[in-house]
Amino acid sequence: MSDTVTLSGTVADVFAHRFTLKGEGGTVLADLGPKGAERIRLAPGDVVTVTGDAKPSEIKVRTVLRAGETVEVPQGPKPHGKPHGRPGDRSEAA
Structure with missing residues (x-):
């Protein structure tokens, strides 16, 4: 189970969606x-x-407050459609 955290600060670097x-x-x-x-x-x-779920290596953001505007971050499955922790079909890998 993840802990919900709220953190404030300055964006230092941006890497695609992180x-x-x-x-x-x-x-x-x-x-x-x-x-x-x-x-x-x-x-x-x-x-x-930002408010989100604390993970061991990052925070999974759910909301962002910037300049007085709150943006809800959509949650959903990973782009490949498989949930975390479930191995893929090896036949799909080739």
Whole structure:
């Protein structure tokens, strides 16, 4: 089970649908997911507050507050349609 966290800071770098957020507690990797990156375009220097699920290596973002506007980040299956933790069919790999 994930813990819900809220973090504020400045966007340092953007990598497709992920970005680094520098705040008082250090730098965190945040994941908008592909659909979220389509909904909100972030740039280095943006000051944001994000709420999401804390994972071991990142936060899975659910909302972004920037300049007084809150954006809901769509949640959904991974683009290949298979949930996390379920192995793929090896016959599909070739």
